[in-house]
Amino acid sequence: MQATTVTAAAPLAQVQIRLGERSYPIAIGTALLDNPATWSALPRAATALIVTNTTVAPLYAQRLQAALAGRYGVIHTVVLPDGEEFKTWATLNLIFDALLQHGSDRKTVLFALGGGVVGDMTGFAAASYMRGVPFVQVPTTLLAQVDSSVGGKTAINHPLGKNMIGAFYQPQLVVCDLDTLQTLPARELSAGLAEIIKYGPIADMAFFGWIEANLPALLAREPAKLAHAVKRSCEIKARVVAQDERDVGLRAMLNFGHTFGHAIEAGLGYGAWLHGEGVGCGMVMAATLSQRLGLVDEAFVQRLTALIRSAGLPVQGPKLASTDNAGRYLELMRVDKKAEAGEIRFVVIAAPGSAALRSAPDALVRAVVDACCA
Amino acid sequence: MQATTVTAAAPLAQVQIRLGERSYPIAIGTALLDNPATWSALPRAATALIVTNTTVAPLYAQRLQAALAGRYGVIHTVVLPDGEEFKTWATLNLIFDALLQHGSDRKTVLFALGGGVVGDMTGFAAASYMRGVPFVQVPTTLLAQVDSSVGGKTAINHPLGKNMIGAFYQPQLVVCDLDTLQTLPARELSAGLAEIIKYGPIADMAFFGWIEANLPALLAREPAKLAHAVKRSCEIKARVVAQDERDVGLRAMLNFGHTFGHAIEAGLGYGAWLHGEGVGCGMVMAATLSQRLGLVDEAFVQRLTALIRSAGLPVQGPKLASTDNAGRYLELMRVDKKAEAGEIRFVVIAAPGSAALRSAPDALVRAVVDACCA
Numbered sequence: 036m037q038a039t040t041v042t043a044a045a046p047l048a049q050v051q052i053r054l055g056e057r058s059y060p061i062a063i064g065t066a067l068l069d070n071p072a073t074w075s076a077l078p079r080a081a082t083a084l085i086v087t088n089t090t091v092a093p094l095y096a097q098r099l100q101a102a103l104a105g106r107y108g109v110i111h112t113v114v115l116p117d118g119e120e121f122k123t124w125a126t127l128n129l130i131f132d133a134l135l136q137h138g139s140d141r142k143t144v145l146f147a148l149g150g151g152v153v154g155d156m157t158g159f160a161a162a163s164y165m166r167g168v169p170f171v172q173v174p175t176t177l178l179a180q181v182d183s184s185v186g187g188k189t190a191i192n193h194p195l196g197k198n199m200i201g202a203f204y205q206p207q208l209v210v211c212d213l214d215t216l217q218t219l220p221a222r223e224l225s226a227g228l229a230e231i232i233k234y235g236p237i238a239d240m241a242f243f244g245w246i247e248a249n250l251p252a253l254l255a256r257e258p259a260k261l262a263h264a265v266k267r268s269c270e271i272k273a274r275v276v277a278q279d280e281r282d283v284g285l286r287a288m289l290n291f292g293h294t295f296g297h298a299i300e301a302g303l304g305y306g307a308w309l310h311g312e313g314v315g316c317g318m319v320m321a322a323t324l325s326q327r328l329g330l331v332d333e334a335f336v337q338r339l340t341a342l343i344r345s346a347g348l349p350v351q352g353p354k355l356a357s358t359d360n361a362g363r364y365l366e367l368m369r370v371d372k373k374a375e376a377g378e379i380r381f382v383v384i385a386a387p388g389s390a391a392l393r394s395a396p397d398a399l400v401r402a403v404v405d406a407c408c409a
Numbered sequence: 410m411q412a413t414t415v416t417a418a419a420p421l422a423q424v425q426i427r428l429g430e431r432s433y434p435i436a437i438g439t440a441l442l443d444n445p446a447t448w449s450a451l452p453r454a455a456t457a458l459i460v461t462n463t464t465v466a467p468l469y470a471q472r473l474q475a476a477l478a479g480r481y482g483v484i485h486t487v488v489l490p491d492g493e494e495f496k497t498w499a500t501l502n503l504i505f506d507a508l509l510q511h512g513s514d515r516k517t518v519l520f521a522l523g524g525g526v527v528g529d530m531t532g533f534a535a536a537s538y539m540r541g542v543p544f545v546q547v548p549t550t551l552l553a554q555v556d557s558s559v560g561g562k563t564a565i566n567h568p569l570g571k572n573m574i575g576a577f578y579q580p581q582l583v584v585c586d587l588d589t590l591q592t593l594p595a596r597e598l599s600a601g602l603a604e605i606i607k608y609g610p611i612a613d614m615a616f617f618g619w620i621e622a623n624l625p626a627l628l629a630r631e632p633a634k635l636a637h638a639v640k641r642s643c644e645i646k647a648r649v650v651a652q653d654e655r656d657v658g659l660r661a662m663l664n665f666g667h668t669f670g671h672a673i674e675a676g677l678g679y680g681a682w683l684h685g686e687g688v689g690c691g692m693v694m695a696a697t698l699s700q701r702l703g704l705v706d707e708a709f710v711q712r713l714t715a716l717i718r719s720a721g722l723p724v725q726g727p728k729l730a731s732t733d734n735a736g737r738y739l740e741l742m743r744v745d746k747k748a749e750a751g752e753i754r755f756v757v758i759a760a761p762g763s764a765a766l767r768s769a770p771d772a773l774v775r776a777v778v779d780a781c782c783a
Contacts, residue, residue, distance in 0.1 A: 081749075124498055124502070128498070131567055131573065131574060132569075135567060135569035135570055135573060135744070136569070138743070138744060138751060140749050140751075141749070142749065162576065163537075163574045163575060163576060164573065164574065165573060165575075166562065166563075166564065166575045166576055166577050166656070167576070167577065167655070188540065189540075190540065193505055193509060195506075195509035195510070196509055199505065199509060199538065199539060200505060200537045200538065201537060201539075201540045202536065202537060202540055202541070202576060203540055203541065281541070282540070369512070370509070370512055375455075375514050375515070375516065377512060377514075
């Protein structure tokens with residue numbers, strides 16, 4: 036009888052998220068998903084549940100299940116409808132139904148196989164099921180790999196606001212298999228690039244320069260370049276999150292472009308624009324606001340706008356109302372989670388590579404919206 | 410102009426819950442609710458939301474609102490339907506709707522004014538709204554004062570199981586105003602006594618003796634006696650919770666009587682029996698199981714049963730199925746949160762004043778159910 040050799044997973048890069056007893060690693064590489072060694076450090080349990088969606092399930096669900104088969108006695112899969120518009124309680128409940136129907140106990144491990152919506156919902160389900168069971172993120176979109184991988188933010192939407200109901204809850208492990216990005220639609224690749232580009236103006240202009248230089252390779256999905264982009268983004272985000280896990284201060288700077296972006300997403304109805312598209316356009320608007328506040332110059336705004344455009348993202352805001360468009364943006368931004376007592380707090384660029392929080396007079400915000408909208 | 414004197418709230422007793430940065434005090438006394446000084450250490454915020462129910466609102470909501478008026482600019486109240494059967498997502502959503510309709514921000518303070526259902530739902534709403542806002546417990550039932558006050562367990566029910574969806578989330582403050590117990594129906598007073606009695610067999614037989622001696626005074630709602638009973642119960646629970654905040658070990662002993670009790674509640678349909686009634690009867694069944702396992706003697710079971718009966722609680726289990734009643738109990742207990750891989754873990758009395766976790770052969774559990782049911 037021959038000894039079986041299990042080839043160790045060899046990630047191209049690894050980032051350790053340091054949050055005390057809630058620390059966990061992010062593995063970034065190719066051919067990770069199918070390799071049982073990728074999952075060898077996870078806690079054992081009688082059952083596991085793979086949560087995925089109708090788009091991702093046919094591509095990767097069986098492969099993940101096969102790789103996990105030696106670790107869990109029973110592995111079930113629940114397939115959610117695909118799209119931000121399904122990030123609701125009703126969809127979340129499909130996960131709870133599956134867990135309870137299969138008699139899942141408190142050690143059951145949840146695997147989020149998909150993009151940000153699957154990750155956010157699976158994370159919140161894991162945080163809430165029996166008041167908390169372990170979960171693993173297997174993000175299959177570029178956006179999810181750089182955004183949901185770090186920070187432990189989980190949530191569902193409420194008809195009156197995005198991500199209004201959720202929890203801070205950390206995964207046991209995140210596995211970013213870059214091979215899954217090969218099947219990603221171009222529009223979603225661009226949406227992921229928006230969050231990667233974001234780390235330039237708020238934290239690291241050298242990285243911004245690297246993105247400018249390597250944008251064609253990133254758009255061509257070269258694994259080594261993608262690995263670096265994902266790794267550097269996770270590193271920067273991890274540094275911020277480690278200092279502000281519960282999002283009470285510093286972490287707000289990660290929302291550069293998000294206040295305007297959320298207004299666009301909510302105003303058009305969730306799902307019309309991708310989150311990354313809202314953020315891309317939102318960054319142009321927030322940079323314009325920064326410029327009008329006298330913080331950065333016109334050249335910086337143009338450089339940022341050019342990169343966002345080259346990444347395949349919208350740089351002009353949509354009309355959200357036919358009569359008072361700017362008023363509608365203001366109205367939507369006032370109910371954003373980041374607003375306090377109705378005052379909108381904008382993430383602005385204090386200087387290239389550094390972000391700050393600022394309020395701004397309504398008139399100035401109106402001028403920015405008018406200048407940036409079609 | 411005269412200086413205004415605010416009389417300091419003088420609780421009869423105080424228990425400090427020590428959970429590091431999540432520590433908080435429990436104030437126990439009379440005339441606390443109306444006294445602005447009771448609330449003087451709470452964080453200030455633009456808005457507060459009182460969550461209560463149709464029974465409690467007419468009695469205390471305006472009084473609490475008046476006492477809080479100096480502290481929060483705007484105080485809204487949301488009134489939920491009363492009853493365990495409303496401990497659902499649909500009812501929870503009424504809280505989220507109110508928060509969002511009023512534009513509540515991340516500093517908004519939630520006040521849970523009512524019994525355990527209001528407390529569990531308000532706590533979970535606070536844990537989840539914008540991923541966490543502060544909340545205060547103002548329990549108005551004896552059960553909630555001794556049970557929900559300590560431990561940070563919040564949850565809603567799922568059609569397939571009780572408290573299946575929730576979070577561990579600690580309040581800023583708990584205020585047990587014993588005056589509110591004067592309006593409590595006798596049946597609910599008894600239900601609260603069930604959880605108080607519980608602390609005897611699992612932790613403190615001297616306290617058990619004190620309850621036996623003071624039961625008439627407790628049933629007559631004498632504030633000084635109630636204060637001691639609430640304080641001692643909270644102290645014992647706090648000691649256990651401090652060692653096991655996330656309920657992974659020791660804390661299980663607090664569920665003495667709950668495995669059988671949950672089966673009764675679920676089997677009859679939530680709301681038919683009060684939680685405390687299920688626990689009271691469940692303790693008789695769990696003590697009987699302990700005796701049949703050779704851990705305690707018949708006299709102990711009889712002494713416990715007598716006190717539970719004297720407290721006005723049921724001591725005989727209901728029939729949950731006409732043909733295989735014991736089988737139905739087993740089936741319901743196997744889907745309990747505490748079960749692991751389908752194995753039921755019973756809290757038994759290892760010796761009077763000390764609890765332990767045990768599995769038991771189905772045949773023995775069947776014999777116990779048969780012996781304890783009508």
